[in-house]
Amino acid sequence: MSSTSVPRTFEVRHVQMARAAFAALAAAMITFSPDHSATVGLSVFSGFTIATGIVLLLASWLVYPAGARWPAITLGVFAVIAGMASGVAGLRTSTLFFSVVISWALATGFFETLAGWRARKSVASTAAKSEARDALTVGILTLVLGIALLFVPAQYALQYYIADADQTFTLTGITIGVGVFGAYAAIIAVFLAIAALSPRPAPAESAQTDTPGGTA
Secondary structure (H helix, E strand, O other), rough: OOOOOOOOOOOOHHHHHHHHHHHHHHHHHHHHHOOOOHHHHHHHHHHHHHHHHHHHHHHHHHHHOOOOOOOHHHHHHHHHHHHHHHHOHHHHHHHHHHHHHHHHHHHHHHHHHHHHHHHHHHHOOOOHHHHHHHHHHHHHHHHHHHHHHHHHOOEEEEEEEEOOOOHHHEEHHHHHHHHHHHHHHHHHHHHHHHHHHOOOOOHHHHHHOOOOOOOO
């Protein structure tokens, strides 16, 4: 039986572009906000993860075939749970920000890295290997986010004076943490947008490479 399947309306590139759009929105909201408090950081993170989670859960049905849906489902569930945990306005503290974002980053980063690495080893087509490499890269970048935030002390506070402004400012741990998350979102947005717009091998080439004997 031939493994050649009917082309899908939605492809992995559409998932990548949607994820890039939400990451870019999160990066822009943090970059252009003068307030890098836990409230702002968690509200942006909540919207980013819930939107990304919904995209991944929909993709598990619309994009990925049966047997290859578990990575998208798992990542989507992790993202929605993290978004809901950080969505309660009255509980948005610095401790919650670091706890939720670090837990999400380490868990999803490890899982997406593992899924991407396993896919690279198991798939044969050039297109599938490219998609697996993209997932591996995103997973590693997410792990880096979690590890970087582990080294940011939540209670850190440094007062400094700027003579030109004739004003004293305070650099806090949450300000650094929210800024690190914003930088991560910007990098992810650029990477996924480039991945989504990169040329893909022709379907015939992928199908031929996937089925060297012409049978499933």
